[in-house]
Amino acid sequence: MTLPIRQDPDPVLREVCAPVTVFDEALVQFAEDMLAAMYDAGGRGLAAPQVGRTVRLFVMDVAWKEGAPDPLICVNPVIVSVAAEVETREERCLSLPGRAARVARPASLRLRWQDLSGTGREGDFDGIAARVVQHEADHLDGVLCIDREEAA
Numbered sequence: 001m002t003l004p005i006r007q008d009p010d011p012v013l014r015e016v017c018a019p020v021t022v023f024d025e026a027l028v029q030f031a032e033d034m035l036a037a038m039y040d041a042g043g044r045g046l047a048a049p050q051v052g053r054t055v056r057l058f059v060m061d062v063a064w065k066e067g068a069p070d071p072l073i074c075v076n077p078v079i080v081s082v083a084a085e086v087e088t089r090e091e092r093c094l095s096l097p098g099r100a101a102r103v104a105r106p107a108s109l110r111l112r113w114q115d116l117s118g119t120g121r122e123g124d125f126d127g128i129a130a131r132v133v134q135h136e137a138d139h140l141d142g143v144l145c146i147d148r149e150e151a152a
């Protein structure tokens with residue numbers, strides 16, 4: 001069964017999510033279900049509150065639309081640093097169907113997160129991946145891209 005995706009103005013999208021503390025089979029299954037829902041909906045990223053769970057977890061895959069799936073699951077993600085360079089891009093969100101927002105964000109960043117076994121990871125992201133990371137991390141704090149939309 002595909003997880004239904006919540007849409008604005010569902011109040012769950014405005015909650016600040018709680019850290020994941022239990023790394024078990026249920027978490028693995030949840031992450032797999034989230035990836036399936038993301039692919040099914042044609043997205044590049046999906047955060048747990050978008051499927052009604054207020055925990056700090058998101059999934060992303062910026063490569064699958066080009067035919068080479070490369071899923072990433074980030075548990076308890078923390079953006080530890082961002083570049084001074086800022087880029088403005090149009091963002092879409094599976095919780096905001098039919099809408100787009102032009103948002104300025106740092107062009108690259110360093111992220112720290114845990115994998116599904118609870119092991120700490122760290123990596124650098126740029127381009128579309130940096131964009132998706134920041135968009136999904138915002139979801140975990142109840143922030144939507146339309147909140148950051150630039151004045152036309």
Ligand code: ZN
Pocket residue numbers: 092093094095135139
């Ligand atoms: Zn979104």
